[in-house]
Amino acid sequence: MELEKMIIENQIQLEDIPQIDLYMDQVIQLFENKFGSSKRNEEEKVLTKTMINNYAKGKLLFPVKNKKYSKEHLILIAMIYQLKGALSITDIKTTLSGVNERTAEENFGIDRFYQLYLDLTAQNLETFKKDLKNQTDRVKVEAEALEETESADLEKVLMVSSLAHMSNLYRKAAERLVDELAEG
Incomplete structure (x- = not known):
């Protein structure tokens, strides 16, 4: 991938x-x-x-x-x-x-403030690239365990599902912080 x-x-x-x-x-x-x-x-x-x-x-x-x-x-x-x-x-x-x-x-x-934000986003991108490689490798192993001859599409479905899940976890964490800002 x-x-x-x-x-x-x-x-x-x-x-x-x-x-x-x-x-x-x-x-x-x-x-x-x-x-x-x-x-x-x-x-x-x-x-x-x-x-x-x-x-x-x-x-x-x-x-x-x-x-x-x-x-x-x-x-x-x-x-x-x-x-x-x-x-x-x-x-x-x-x-x-x-x-x-x-x-x-x-x-x-x-x-x-914005430069600090940009610095964090650059670090996030490097972390994301490493995590994406690890996730891709894990998904490939899991897809192979299905023992399907045509597993490329199933591998993509697993990857999409996994990335969407991670996205939801990050979004929920961000929303909790927004709630704290609203309260305080």
Whole structure:
């Protein structure tokens, strides 16, 4: 299985973010350029005007000035983009509310915070690659135990099921932490 080669880990790095404020269309283009290669199909949208407007209306972002998005807005949108794959919009709002408040008050180094996040994601990717290799090897052994002559599809079903289970475990752990943020 060449699953590892299919995993594309894209992040917007701090140096990818312009030092000038951007209009919505420019924000969408930046995200499309960075994350377009990781789309599952051509119809999928990375980011749309509606999404950005919903993030603003839902107060996932601090208010925009003069219809332009600052570097801080782009960092928050990048985090929202990554979080929405696992969490509900309500959970994302809860998770990022403190970061939003601190950033809006201009007494928070969101650049440093985001770089720490990027460092963690790079470490996560390396851990994931090793775990994926181990999981692939275990699934192969289990599939061979079925003694089916055509076990390739069954091996893939086992792998999908196993990865989905791991994803659910991580999502549930994240949701528990969100609940703690909401309580505290």
